[in-house]
Amino acid sequence: MRTLLLFLLLLLCLPAPALAESETRSCKVLAVMSYHDGYPWQDEIRKGMERILHSRCRITFFNLDTKHYPEQGEQRAAEAYALFSSMRPDGVLAADDPAQELFVVPYLREKTSVPVFFCGVNANAEKYGYPASNVTGILERYHGKETMAFLKQIMPKVQSFVYLSRGNDMTAAEIISEIRKDAPNYALRAHGFYNPATIEEAADLLRAARPTTDVLYLEHLEGITDRSGRILSHREAYTFLLDVWGNKPTVCANEYSVKAGCLLAVQKSGVEQGAIAAKMLLRALEGTPLAQIPIVRNQTGVKILNVQAMTKLGITVPLPVFREIKLVRTDGN
Template sequence: MRFIKNGYGLSISLIAFAILCLFPVITQAAPFKVLVVMSYDNSFFWNKDIKDGIDSILGDKCELSYVYLDTWRSKDNLEKGHAKAKETYELYQKLQPDGVIASDDNAQSMFVVPYLKDKVKTPIIFCGVNEDIQTYGYPTPNITGVIEVAHFRESIAFVQQLVPSIKTVGFMMLDRSTGQGFLQQFNKEKDSYPAKSAGFRLVQTLKDATAVIDDFKLRCDALLIDNMEGLPDENGNPLKEKDAIKLLTERFGKPTFCSNTKDVEYGVLCSVVKLGKEQGILGAEMLLKAMQGTPVSQIPVTRNKTGKRMLNVTVLKAMGINPKPEMLIHTEIVRTE
C-alpha cells in the first residue's frame, strides 16, 4: 500500500511538472521606461497640466523620468536651454528609454531635432507644438504627436456674446516660439473670425507691450493678451505672468480674451481655453500604442479639440457687463487671484 501511495503521489508530481512545462509561469512585464522633456520649468502651469495628463495614462504603467529645459522665464534661460538639452541627451543615452515625449516647441528645436531625429528608432511623441511641424521635419517613421491649436474663433464669439458691440479685435503675445506659432495660426484663420482683426503683434519688452496696447486701444474693441511670462520690465527683470497680465489688462481697460486658463484667473475677461491636460493625455496614449507595438507611422498626427469656456466675474462686474443668464451655462466662473 505504501508503494501505491508513493506511486500515486509521484504520478501527480510528474503531471504537475508537465503542465508547468507546457504553460510557462506568467510574470509581470517590466514597466516601460519613458523620458519626458518639458520646454519650460516645473512650476509653469502649462507644464503642470501636461504632466497631469501624462501621469494619468502612463503613471501606473511606466517608469517616468521628467526633464525641464526651463527656456521660458527669460532670454538667459532660453540660451541656457541648449546646454540643458545636451545634458538631456546624455540622460537619454544612459536611460535607453522605450519612448520619449517632448512637450512644446523648444523641446523640439533644442533636443529632438539636433539629438534624436533621424538618429534613433525610439518612438517619439511631440505635444504642445505651435509652429508648423514641417519646420522640424515632422512626422517621421518614429516621430508623431499632437499639434497645439488655440480656440481664437470661439473665444472671439464668446466675448462678443458678452459685449455684442465688439466689432474689431487685436492680438498681442510675447515674442517667443509659442507666440510665433500662434501668429502662423492667426494668419491662416483670421479671415474666418467673427470680428475684424486689427493685427497680431509680438512684443519683446513691457515698453513694447504698453505702446502696442495704447495703439490697439484706439483701434480695437477687444484684445487678446496671452503668454506674457518672462516679459522684461523697464529694468530688464522678467515679469511673472500674473503681474504682466494685471498691468496690461488694466492699461487696455476694455474687454480682453486669451487662450490659457491661468490668464483668465489673473484678470483677462474670458476665453474658450485650450487644456494642457488634453495635450498630455493624447500624447501619452499615442506613445503607449507605439510602445505596445503599433508602428509610429500608423499613428497619425492629431490636434487638441476640447475647449472650456471661462469667465472672470471680478472683471465682468468691474466693467459693468450684465450677460444673459443662459450665456453662463457650461461656463467655469472664476475670480481674479
C-alpha cells in the same frame, strides 16, 4: 479630418491601455519639457502625462527652461541627449516647440528606434519633418475663432481687436503666425499683432491701440522682461497690462489667464495635450506601429468666464449662455 477627430475622441474617452501586470512601472519614459516648473501651461501638460503613466512607467522629467534662459537652449538640449543616452528610455515625450527644434530634430528624429511623442506644438508638423518613422504626436491650436464668437455672444457691439504676446520667443512666434492666418475668419476685425520685447514696450503699444480698438487678445507672456532685464511672472505681466488696457474687454486662451483677470477664453487644455501624447506612447509600447498612430490636434474647448471681470464691465450674460460656460474668479479674490 473626420477620421482624425474620431481618433482623438477615442483616445480621450477610452481608458489608457493596460500593460501586463509583470510590466507595471517597468517602462522608462524621458519627458523633455521646453520650459520650467511653475509655468501653468507646462504644469498642465505634466499633469496629463502623469495621470496616464504614473502607475505604468517611471517618468524622468527634464526642463530646457527656454523662457528664462533661451540662450542656453542648445546646451540644455545636449544635456537632455546625454540623459537619454545614459537612461536608454523605452519612449520619449517632448513638449512644446523648443523641445522639437532643439532636441528631437537634431538628436532623435530618424536617428533612433525609440518612439517619440510630441505635444504642445504650435508650428506646422512639416516644419520639424513630422511625422517621422519614430515620431508622432498632438498639435496645439488656439480656439481663437471660437473665443471671438463667445465674446460676441455677450458683447455684440465689439468690432475689433489687437493681439499681443511676448517677443523673442519661439513658441510665441508660432502662435502669432497661427492667429494672423486664422484672423480673417474671426467675428472681429484685427487691428494689429504685437510681440514686444519688454513689458514697457507692450504697455506703450496698448496705450496707442486702445482709443481705436475694442478688445485685447492677450496670451503667452511668460518670461517677458522689463527694460532692466527682470523677468516678470505670468500673473505680474497680466495684472500690469490689464490695468493699462483699463475698462475694455480682454480675452485669452487658457483658464489660468482668465484667473489672472481676463474676461473670457475658449480654453485649450495642456492636460489634454499631455494625456493624449502619453496614451499614444502606451499604444506604441504595446506594439502598435507608429504609422498607425497619426498626428492629431486638440479639438475640445471649454468656455470660461471671469465673473469679476464680467461685473466690472457691466455685462449681462444671457441665461442660455450661462448654461454652457465655466465660471471662475480672479485668483486671490
